[in-house]
Every structure is written in C-alpha cells, then in structure tokens.
Amino acid sequence: MTTVSDAAPDPVAPPARDLLTPRARALERAALRHGGAHCAALCLVSLASTAAGLLLPAVLGRALDLLLAGDPATRWVARATALVLLLGVLDAAAGVLSGTADGRAAAWLRRLVTGQVLALGPRAADRFGAGDLAARLVGNAAQAGTSPAAVAALLAATAGPVGGVVALGIIDARLALVLLAGAPLLALLLRALARDTTACVGDYQRVQGRMAADLAEAVGGHRTIAAAGTQDRETARVLRPLPELSRAGHRMWHVQGRAAARAVTVAPLLELAVVAVAGYLLTRGEVSVGDLLAASRYAVLATGVGVLVGRLAALARARAATRRLAEVLAEPAPAPGTRPLPPGPGRLELRGVTVRRGGRTVLDGLDLVVPGGTALAVVGRSGTGKSLLAALAGRLTDPDAGEVLLDGVPVADVRHADLRHAVAFAFARPALLGTTIEDAVSFGAAAPTQDRVRSAAREARADTFVERLPRGWDTLCADAPRSGGESQRLGLARAFAHGGRLLILDDALSSLDTVTEHHVTRALFGPGGGRTRLLIAHRATTAARADSVAWLEGGRVRAVAPHEVLWRDPDYRAVFGEETPR
Structure with missing residues (x-):
C-alpha cells in the first residue's frame, strides 16, 4: 500500500508553440474515437443543419418567383416554413449533442490523465507541481x-x-467566379x-498553470504564512503573473477581433460584387x-468567415489545452513488472544505485543490504537522500x-500487485484517503479485516484517539480534526x-510525543514482527x-553498524545536533 507525500516543487512547464505535437494530435484523435456515436451524430446533425440552411434561399427564391408571376406558391412557402422549423430543431439537437460530447470527452480525458499521474507517482508533482496538475486536470x-x-x-x-459557392455556380457560373x-x-x-490564436x-x-501552482503552494503553507504575517506578500506573489495573463488574454481577443474586422472588410465587398453581377444578369x-434573392443569401453564406473565425478560435483553444494534457501523458511512467514475487523474508538490497535530481547527483553508486526480518x-543530514x-x-x-532487489528479484521486474502487497509505507505527512476513518486505515491494494484494522490501530496508539471521535471509526475524515501526531x-x-x-x-514518527513514540517503537521493534523494517x-x-x-553522507553509505557503535564518532553525533540517546 502506497501513499504519495504532500510536498511538490514548482512546475516547469514549457510554452506551447506548435498547433499540435504528434502526441497531442494522437490524443485528439483518440478523444474523437472515444466520442464515437455522439461525435458522428453531432457531425451529421451539423451538416444537416448546414444543408437545410443552403436549401432555404433556393426555396424562398422559388416562392418569390411564383408570387411575382401570380402562380400558386403555397407549397413552396410551406416548404420554406418547414425548413425554418427544421433548422430550429437541428440547432437544438446540435446543442444537446455538443454538450454531451464535450462532457464525455472531458471525463475520458480526466480519467486518462489521472491514471497517468497516479502511474507516475511522486515524479508527476516533481515535474509539473500539484497546482499546475490540478489546473490541467480541471480547466485544460x-x-x-x-x-x-x-x-x-x-x-x-x-x-x-463551400455549399454557398456551389449554389452560386448552379444559379450562374459567373457568380461563383466573382x-x-x-x-x-x-x-x-x-x-x-489559426497561427496567432x-x-x-x-x-x-x-500562465494559468503557473498561478495555480503558486496558489496550491500558498494554500499548503497557509499556517506558516499566517504565523509570519505575510498574507499580503503571498497574495502579491500568487497574483504577480496576473498582468501577463491579462496581456495574453487581450492578445487573444485582439487577434480574433482583428481577423473578424478584416473579414468584415473583405466579405461585404465580395457580397456586393455578387449582388451587382446578379443584378446585371437580372436586367439581361x-x-x-428569386435567383437574385437566393444569390444574395448564398453570397453571405459563402463569405461566412465570421463563423469560421469563431470555430477556428474554439478549436485552437481546445488544441492548446490538448497539448498541455499530452505533455503529462508524454512523461515516461515506470513500466510494470511481470515477474511474481517469490516467498521470502523481505531481504532488501540496493546495488550501485545512482539517482539524479535537478542536475545534482543525490545518491551516487550506493550499495546497501537490509537482511530479512531486521530493522534498519x-x-x-538534510539533503543526503534519505x-x-x-x-x-x-x-x-x-x-x-x-x-533495487527484494528477496533477490529486481523490484522493477515484480508485478505491481505483488509489490504493493509486499511493501507498506508510512509518511511524515500521510494523506488519509477514504470517506471515513476506517476507510482511511483500510485504504490499500487489499482491504484488511476489521479485526486487523483494530489491532493495527492499537499498535500505532491510534485507537484511543479514534474512539473519542463523534462516531468513532465511522466518523467522516472531513469531520475529524487531527493534530500532526x-x-x-x-x-x-x-x-x-x-x-x-x-x-x-x-x-x-517525527510528530509523535515521547510516550506515544515509546509505545509505537516497542511494537515496531519488538520480537515476532517477522517483517523487514526500513x-x-x-x-x-x-x-x-x-x-x-x-549512515548516509555525500550520496553514499558512510557506515552500517549498531547505533551505540556509531555514537562514538563525533561526526555521527553531529547528525543529531545536541540530542543525546535515551
């Protein structure tokens, strides 16, 4: 059973420049495939609405010609009315399908990225930061x-x-050419x-992601901020990128507005040219x-750049967000092992382990053996890689x-389920997941029995605290105020x-009081435990x-020995400062 620690550094997120990276493009295609029937239905409904909109000018033109000629036009007026009603129904259906497709795609993307974040484990927060990850999972x-x-x-x-141009060509090829x-x-x-947006x-x-990361850091350290009286300073720090965010937002609207303004300048001239040529043809x-009426409407449809501007801007925003999700999915997650873990006493061995973080070698060729059933x-000192x-x-x-080997098998080769059943973690700041206190203690790859939960609580000296809660083990985690200990x-x-x-x-054990620590360590180090303890x-x-x-020093193991032996070394005693053994 594993739990991720709360701490996470600031994210380092590169800016997006290209429209879609290959991975982001693949992610977009996967989202389209996942939408399946909903996306296909939306596309069909949208195309049907466009087709109805293209038919309407022709029907209206035909009705006008009949009315001017004094012939019965009731059937064509009815057809025009039916098309108008059909457009309303199709637009409503497109709205419902669009909302459904959006919701399904967003839910699928969240599940996919959440799974990747959990597969990455602590390295996800190391790479992006908790706040930026939340911004990607929610907003992006x-x-x-x-x-x-x-x-x-x-x-x-x-x-x-396209349909407008074709319709103009059907009326007269010269109109389409204009x-x-x-x-x-x-x-x-x-x-x-598309490029500028x-x-x-x-x-x-x-910038949104950076602000979210700063806010998450401030929320996590709210007690420190309050104690230091630096609320105003932290507020200013979190909001410092706001002008940059505002500039980016203004640029976005400026780009869209400039494109719309240019389109408004060009499109009416083309529409006017089409109507002028149609008028000339009418005189001849x-x-x-009716053809003139239809041509004027088709000219508007054919130069409908304003609609395209909005659609392109929406797609650009969606693709920029898709790219940010693809960046998370691009991080290599540890490949799950395939080997079963054989029975064993829990012998742990590290051979030549080297780990680098932030360009610094934290552990350098470290070798260490923990015999099965022992406590190490x-x-x-701080920063040595413990x-x-x-x-x-x-x-x-x-x-x-x-x-790293566990009972002779590299842990990278061990099946995930076997490893999670074999290894249990406890952290300085545990994340208590679950609805109730009992859920939080039972949380793991396999739920232990209630008797085992109660016994473990007694070993950890948590039973008396839980029994004092309003509803005991059934108390909601949110309703159970707790100290760090x-x-x-x-x-x-x-x-x-x-x-x-x-x-x-x-x-x-860092937040336990002296008496509690004594009882917990007695259970932890007592005989009959059987398990290996690190x-x-x-x-x-x-x-x-x-x-x-x-004893770690300089990324290596300086010595392995009982505490009383190492205590004779003043350098070892200096690790604990002024503390003396009890």
Whole structure:
C-alpha cells in the first residue's frame, strides 16, 4: 500500500508553440474515437443543419418567383416554413449533442490523465507541481474536451461557404467566379488567425498553470504564512503573473477581433460584387428575381468567415489545452513488472544505485543490504537522500543507474500487485484517503479485516484517539480534526494493517510525543514482527532501537553498524545536533 507525500516543487512547464505535437494530435484523435456515436451524430446533425440552411434561399427564391408571376406558391412557402422549423430543431439537437460530447470527452480525458499521474507517482508533482496538475486536470481537460465538438462544428462551418459557392455556380457560373476571386485573401486571413490564436492561447494557459501552482503552494503553507504575517506578500506573489495573463488574454481577443474586422472588410465587398453581377444578369433576363434573392443569401453564406473565425478560435483553444494534457501523458511512467514475487523474508538490497535530481547527483553508486526480518534506521543530514532511498526501496521512483532487489528479484521486474502487497509505507505527512476513518486505515491494494484494522490501530496508539471521535471509526475524515501526531498515528495504523514483508517508515514518527513514540517503537521493534523494517530516522532514540543504522553522507553509505557503535564518532553525533540517546 502506497501513499504519495504532500510536498511538490514548482512546475516547469514549457510554452506551447506548435498547433499540435504528434502526441497531442494522437490524443485528439483518440478523444474523437472515444466520442464515437455522439461525435458522428453531432457531425451529421451539423451538416444537416448546414444543408437545410443552403436549401432555404433556393426555396424562398422559388416562392418569390411564383408570387411575382401570380402562380400558386403555397407549397413552396410551406416548404420554406418547414425548413425554418427544421433548422430550429437541428440547432437544438446540435446543442444537446455538443454538450454531451464535450462532457464525455472531458471525463475520458480526466480519467486518462489521472491514471497517468497516479502511474507516475511522486515524479508527476516533481515535474509539473500539484497546482499546475490540478489546473490541467480541471480547466485544460474541460477545454480539450470541446475538441470533438469543435471539429464537427468546423466541418459544418466549412460546408456552408463551400455549399454557398456551389449554389452560386448552379444559379450562374459567373457568380461563383466573382466570389472565388476573393477566396485566397479569406484563406490567408483564416490561416493567420489559426497561427496567432494558438500562440496566444498557449501562453494564456501556461500562465494559468503557473498561478495555480503558486496558489496550491500558498494554500499548503497557509499556517506558516499566517504565523509570519505575510498574507499580503503571498497574495502579491500568487497574483504577480496576473498582468501577463491579462496581456495574453487581450492578445487573444485582439487577434480574433482583428481577423473578424478584416473579414468584415473583405466579405461585404465580395457580397456586393455578387449582388451587382446578379443584378446585371437580372436586367439581361438571364436570372430571375428569386435567383437574385437566393444569390444574395448564398453570397453571405459563402463569405461566412465570421463563423469560421469563431470555430477556428474554439478549436485552437481546445488544441492548446490538448497539448498541455499530452505533455503529462508524454512523461515516461515506470513500466510494470511481470515477474511474481517469490516467498521470502523481505531481504532488501540496493546495488550501485545512482539517482539524479535537478542536475545534482543525490545518491551516487550506493550499495546497501537490509537482511530479512531486521530493522534498519537510515540517518544523515538534510539533503543526503534519505527519503529518496525510501522511495526507491518501495519503487515509488526508479534509479537512474543500479538496481533495487527484494528477496533477490529486481523490484522493477515484480508485478505491481505483488509489490504493493509486499511493501507498506508510512509518511511524515500521510494523506488519509477514504470517506471515513476506517476507510482511511483500510485504504490499500487489499482491504484488511476489521479485526486487523483494530489491532493495527492499537499498535500505532491510534485507537484511543479514534474512539473519542463523534462516531468513532465511522466518523467522516472531513469531520475529524487531527493534530500532526494523530494523523501520523493513523498513517502508521494503515501501514501496520496491510502487513507485507517490508515496512518503510519515512520519518513517520517525527510528530509523535515521547510516550506515544515509546509505545509505537516497542511494537515496531519488538520480537515476532517477522517483517523487514526500513526507517528514515531523525531522532537518536529511534536509531538506537533499530538493529543497525545506515549512515548516509555525500550520496553514499558512510557506515552500517549498531547505533551505540556509531555514537562514538563525533561526526555521527553531529547528525543529531545536541540530542543525546535515551
């Protein structure tokens, strides 16, 4: 059973420049395929609406010609009325289908990216930061989810101008030629819009993610901020990118507005040219008044760049968000192993393990053996890689070089389910997941029995605290105010309850009071436990109770020996400052 620690550094998110990377394009296609029937239905409904809109001018023109000639036009007026009603129904259906497709795509994307984040484990927060990940999972997933509907809407919006040009050609080929003369200019406008909108939207979403990361950091450290009286300073820090966000937003609207303004300048001239030519043909008797009416409407449809501008902008926003999700999916997750874990005492071995973080080598060719069934405390100054070693032992992260073995099998080769059943973790700041307190202690790959949960709570000295809660074990986690020590006790109970052959405690005793620590360590180090215990220790008292101590220094193991032997070395005593053993 594993739980990810709360801490996460600031994200480092590169800005988006290209419209879609290959991975983002594949993700967009996958979202379209996932939408399946809904996207196909939306596309059909949108195209049907466009077709009805193209038929309407012809029907109205025919009705006008009949009325001017004094012939019965009731049937054509009825057809025009039916088309208007059909357009209303199709538009409503498109709205419902669009909302459904957006919701389904966003939900699928969130599940996909959430699974990737959980597969990455702590490295996801290391790479992006908790706040930026939340922004991608919430805002960007919702925006990227609109991509299938945006593609369908763009197809329908493109069909309108194409159909308008074809209809003009049917009335008279010269009308279509007049309009096509201005088509290259309109195409250039749309291309510039797509390029400029993509850059603006990418910058906007990137700044949003940075602000979310800063806000998450501030919320996580709210007590420190309040104690230091720096609320105003932190507020200013979180909001510092706001002008940059505003500039990106203004650029985005400026680009869209500029494209619309240019289109408004070009399109009316083309429409006027079409109407003028149609009027000239009318005077020569080559087209009818109804044809002139239809031609004027088709000219509007054929130059409908304003609609295309909106559709392209929506698609650019969706694709920029898709790219940010694809960046998370591009991070290589540890490949699950395929080998079963054979029975064993829990012997842990690290061979030549090297780990680099931020350009710095934290662990350098480290070798360490923890015999099965023994307790090893790992000590060292801050920054020597103690927590990183704990994460490696349970494969919360992988080394850059070397390997970690559990009972002779590399943990990278062990099946995920076997490894999670074999290894239990407890952290300094445990994340208590689940609805109730009992859910939180039972949380893991396999739920322990109620008796086992109660027994583990007694070992962790959490039972008396839980029994004082309003509803005992059935108390909601949100309704159970806890101190840091009480949270640690629940985290320890969870680790104890799930058994396994290897128990890893990453500074999980640091918030316990002296009496509680004494009782917990007596249960932890007492005879008959059977499991291997790896403890990240910051107290001399904890190290003194372990069978052996591994002393880390400079990314390597300086010594492995019982605490009382190492205590003779003044450098070792300096690791604990002024503390003396008890």
